[in-house]
Amino acid sequence: MxxxxxxxxxxxxxxxxxxxxxxxxxxxxxxxxxxxxxxxxxxxxxxxxxxxxxxxxxxxxxAHKKRVFKAAWHTFILSNDEKQKIWKTVEKLLTDNQVEVREHAVAVLAGLMKGEDGELSKDFRERAYTEAMKLQKRRRHRSSSGGSSVASIHGRVLALAACVLSVPYDMPSWLPEHATLLARFVGEPSPVKSTVTKAVAEFRRTHADTWSVQKDSFSDEQLEVLVDTSSSSSYFA
Structure with missing residues (x-):
């Protein structure tokens, strides 16, 4: 009816x-x-x-301070267990053999984090940063990847990119460290390098209007790292 x-x-x-x-x-x-x-x-x-x-x-x-112009229902209401299952399923796709699948998983994870600013998002951000930091330290000391596949290495960088892309226009306290660590992988061969340059470019685009204020959240060292990643060094100056 x-x-x-x-x-x-x-x-x-x-x-x-x-x-x-x-x-x-x-x-x-x-x-x-x-x-x-x-x-x-x-x-x-x-x-x-x-x-x-x-x-x-x-x-x-x-619901509001003034009149209610529109009320809508959410199509899906998921339990915490259901959310975790979906999250884990998508997260596994970050290491899929197909690059296209891995890249689509990033967009989905970024969307999940936009809609779920709770423990699931926080846990994922922390794990993504920790794993990427471990990988960066091994690269810095020029040690081997420990037998990790290209998909596995790419997946760790993609997880970090998903975190950065999940907060367009905003500047939460954790973002400068995540964005800077992501930018440090720009020297890696493709497809990692492509992921980094695209994510940093999108970060730059979505924060352009308020960058004059938001850049104060970054240290001078972090800004230098972003400058090295960007095709337009004057933007992050």
Whole structure:
């Protein structure tokens, strides 16, 4: 059952005479068709459970400071276990034999971190930094990769790139170290070098408008590393 906005009152609820006392602006059905939300000219969202009582809201939520122009339902609500399974599945793709698969996994992980700024994201960022740092130390001392495959080495750099790309426009406290460590891998052969140059270029693009302020979060040494990576050295100066 789907109703026009003007028909929500056919359930028998008069919004103007309720605690909201304001005009209806929009409505939205839940994906299973069992719940209905209504937004109005005040900050309230009303939720109806039509299985039991369609004439009165079962919940009231003060969602905004002003009127609610649109209320929408999330299509998927996942448990923590389900989130972890998805995360681990995508993370494994960072070491897939196909470069294209590994690169697509980066975009997915960056998206997951944008939508989940919690323990999963924090844990991944910390592990990505630690593993990349170990790899960088081995490279610095010109030791072997310990038998690691190209996909494994590339995967560690890709994980770091996913972290950097997960926060466009913002400058959280952990980002300068992650971005700088990523830039240090620019001397590696492809596909690692390509990953670094593309990620740093995207970092530069998304932070361009506020770089004059955000660059203060970097030390002089970190800025020098970014300069060596960028095709336009004056940008990071």
């Amino acid at each position: 789907r109703l026009k906005a003007s028909q929500v009152h056919e359930f028998g609820w008069n919004q103007e005479s309720s605690t909201s006392q304001s005009a209806l602006i929009n409505q939205a059905w839940s994906p299973d068709g069992l719940y209905l939300t209504s937004g109005s000219a005040d900050p309230m969202i009303h939720i109806f459970d039509i299985r039991y009582n369609g004439s009165q809201p079962s919940q009231f939520i003060k």
